[in-house]
Amino acid sequence: MSCIRARGLRKAFGSTIALDGVDLTVEAGRIVGLIGPNGAGKSTTLHAIVGLTACEGELEVLGRDPWAQRGSLMHDVCFIADVAVMPRWMRVGQALDFMAGVHPRFDRARAESFLARTTIRHASRIRDLSKGMVTQLHLALIMAVDVKLLVLDEPTLGLDILYRKQFYDTLLNDYFDGDRTILVSTHDVAEVEHILTDVVFLDRGRIVLDASMEEVQDRYLEVVVGPDRLAAARALRPLHERTLLGRSILLFDGVAREPLAALGEVRSPGLADVFVALMGGTQTAREAA
């Protein structure tokens, strides 16, 4: 059974179409990055998956309908919306008590041991913690819950770079065990690139790319071409072209390595470059329309 199975998800807010037929399958044990520009429909997708919003189409998460069965689904799913959602009036100790009280899968000792690595004290109120500390607290609570699926919606938004790096390192080192599934959305590709097994690009409510990282590596190649070979390179129909320090960098989709090697230095593009190549195209089309 797939962890998440979505078919033809559609959602409109008034005349704005947030999701325009999203098909998505996430298998257990994957770390999937949901990447797209602001307003692409990332949050709406994640909210649908954790039962916060109803939408048209078929959606099954761990064998349940999230909208109809949110209460029971959340036994097996954890969700971090963004850093600002912990209740500000609550004390850290109360948050631990409450989690232990209502969540049957919460391991209090584990949360305490995560918190012991930080400077967060039990008596502190959440409103008195820094943004980074609130994220540490939320992560400590979430990582102490033994669930099958963790959904993260821009979890590091507004944090400084030290906390951002620490966030993903902790997640990978102390949480991910190969059985769990993580679905994380972000508009910052570089931040999550190194932890992902799969990547989904979303733009204006549609999926632009849905592939494993290996597939991305196999499919996309970048060639650095001098001016003399530019015309030959362009004949191979690059997906995207940019100029850097007087040389052209062309990104190809599904072109074999050998003919490209004859044109110049071939390398694997970063996920950010693939993202720009794919999204930049739609951006241009959008502006032209």
Added chain:
Amino acid sequence: MTRDPEPLSDAPAVAVPTWPAPLRTFYWLIRRELWEHRVLYIAPAAVAALGVIGTFIGSLHLSNAERAARLADPASTYDYMEPFGFVAGTVFLGGVVVSILYCLAALHGERRDRSILFWKSLPVSDLMTVLSKAAVPTLLMPVIVFTLVVVAHLAVAALTSLVWLANGFDPRLLWAELDLPFLWTVLAYGLTFMTLWHAPVFAWMLLVSAWARRVPFVWALAPLAAIAIVGRLAFGAGPTFSHLAGRLTGGFTGPFTVGSRGEAPVTSLADLDPARLFGQPGVWIGLLVAALFLFAAIRLRRSRSPI
């Protein structure tokens, strides 16, 4: 990952593991409300404290002659009871005011500060959440009010006794007149009825709290005011107007046999009339309306996102 064998916190692990899961969740949801809204018990407690202080000062400047005169006339024993009734009434009123403010904030605040996304990330259904919030004014508040009134009554009786002793006047006379168990029985009975009577008011406030994007207080009052104004002008001080006013302010004398206008004091247990309590259609209609409002609030909370 290294696991610590012992929790680092010195806070004792709360031992309620044998409860069935829904009850356990409900218990923690109620505690959560008390953590967030400490005013729920602080404000009525402050009112009770003021009542004790006021009664104490009152007992100071009563002369022994007056004390004796009042005790001598059986018809005036009510005067001794009067401060006790007054304290109970003001604490109850304080409880109602805080309950209304609480209900208006309960489902609105969590959307305003976005914490609804945190609460909804936990395995707690909207049904359970809304019911726990409805239980605060209807189950918890009566218990808080009752407890505070009992404590205040004991404090008033003890302080008055001390004043009497200091003036060389036998406090046993007071205790012979004072029937606290009777007062508390009437109080428990009255609280039960008033809670049933006010249930649709609280449920309405919760519904508005779940619905309104801004100023739930105004949205809660506006339709009532509109109905009252139109009803008053269209039909005179007739059915709609008096019914709304009665729902908010009336009902105190409903379950007693002392007359509909409360002119006579309740003096014995015979004045308590449960048949009148449960025989009033208004009580049952109110509960039905409350259930509908709560159902709507649960549906709304399910689809509501932060504002």
